[in-house]
Amino acid sequence: MNEELRDRVDERTPSDAGGDADVVIVGGGPAGLSAALSLGRARRRVVVIDSAEPRNRTAAHMHGVLGHDGLSPLVLLERGRAEAAGYGVRFLREAVRSASVEADGLIEVQTAAGMIRTRRLLVATGLEDALPDIPGFQEQWGRGVVVCPYCDGWEHRDDVVGIVATSPQSVHQAQLLRQWSHRVVYFENVVGEASEVELERLERRGIRVVTGPVSALRIEDGDLTGVEVGGNAVDVGVVFTGPTMRPRDELLRALGAATTESELGSWVDVDADGRTSVPGVWAVGNVVNVRANVSVSLGLGSLMAGALNADLVADDIARLAPATLVE
Structure with missing residues (x-):
């Protein structure tokens, strides 16, 4: 030394x-x-x-x-x-x-x-954490974009909760977050396509499924307000994902x-x-x-x-x- x-x-x-x-x-x-x-x-x-x-x-x-x-x-x-x-x-x-x-x-x-x-x-x-290469994810990481339901689920209880899939296993994340909110939106984002059985289970628990690639997050005044898919924006209060x-x-x-x-x-x-x-x-x-x-x-x-x-x-x-x- x-x-x-x-x-x-x-x-x-x-x-x-x-x-x-x-x-x-x-x-x-x-x-x-x-x-x-x-x-x-x-x-x-x-x-x-x-x-x-x-x-x-x-x-x-x-x-x-x-x-x-x-x-x-x-x-x-x-x-x-x-x-x-x-x-x-x-x-x-x-x-x-x-x-x-x-x-x-x-x-x-x-x-x-x-x-x-x-x-x-x-x-x-x-x-x-390597995040999806989607505009808005990096900027919102740790605020509007999170990963752990046990860390952030309570703060977003009963919000419109979006799950942007990063793999087929993201279906489980959507089902898990149904514990915190009855307004859950699962964005398949191409990589997280659900099987017929999984789609039925999502539907039975009232989880909305949005198909197609996610193009960006919608951010207004620094806050996350939605997820853009196919030129349309779906309103959400938070996005959970799997980096x-x-x-x-x-x-x-x-x-x-x-x-x-x-x-x-x-x-x-x-x-x-x-x-x-x-x-x-x-x-x-x-x-x-x-x-x-x-x-x-x-x-x-x-x-x-x-x-x-x-x-x-x-x-x-x-x-x-x-x-x-x-x-």
Whole structure:
């Protein structure tokens, strides 16, 4: 670690195990910060490297998070950083360029500011949502266009709720949202054509089906007001959709982490404690778990921190000189 970076990291607790940190966490979202908080309280040397681009940064509020319902997700992260910093956790606002596992077992993490050597690496970089290439979607993302019924369904109860299909599985999303509103419009958008059986079920539950490609969202004074299909606009109060979820796992893949193919794509493998196939490298949150919302990520971060600390304790013990045997 160069001198400038050493000053920023501020090695709080020297370690006989070596390195500049016990754990480097890449990603400062709910999962990464939750892990950092627990590890800091365990008196571990923790550095969080974060480029400050959380997945839910466009949302004004988050819901369904016990004790924080309606809070801004950015406020949650601000509070989390302050809490973790109170236990000696250090933060770097950087992007990680690369990482490598060295012969001595330490992991070298390279940033623009320099290199950090750490005993363990926890990747919590989340995922990104690839939206349909339809005018208005990007501008309305997190406001008029959303994805999770449990996060935003209550706020749009009894509204005219539109579902713009991104695949045949979007039919299920329409049926699910019928729980929140009796005025649901399913836009097949060509890619989400319903079968005869599905059409009958949609009709029986009073869900309107609109065929044809969606050409744009109608936006008036910055607010979503409708969905345009075939030159006509259908009034809606909100659009739910299913973006393609792409894990930000480039760092893990570059390290050689094993992956598994699923219907949602290729994802890095982790065990129940968050270990990847790469020695000393762990992962948590959306980067390896598509279902990890804020609440789940907070819990998993705490869980993985306990497993990580136990792993470090075992390493601390293994590094001790063996006791002399007495006959």
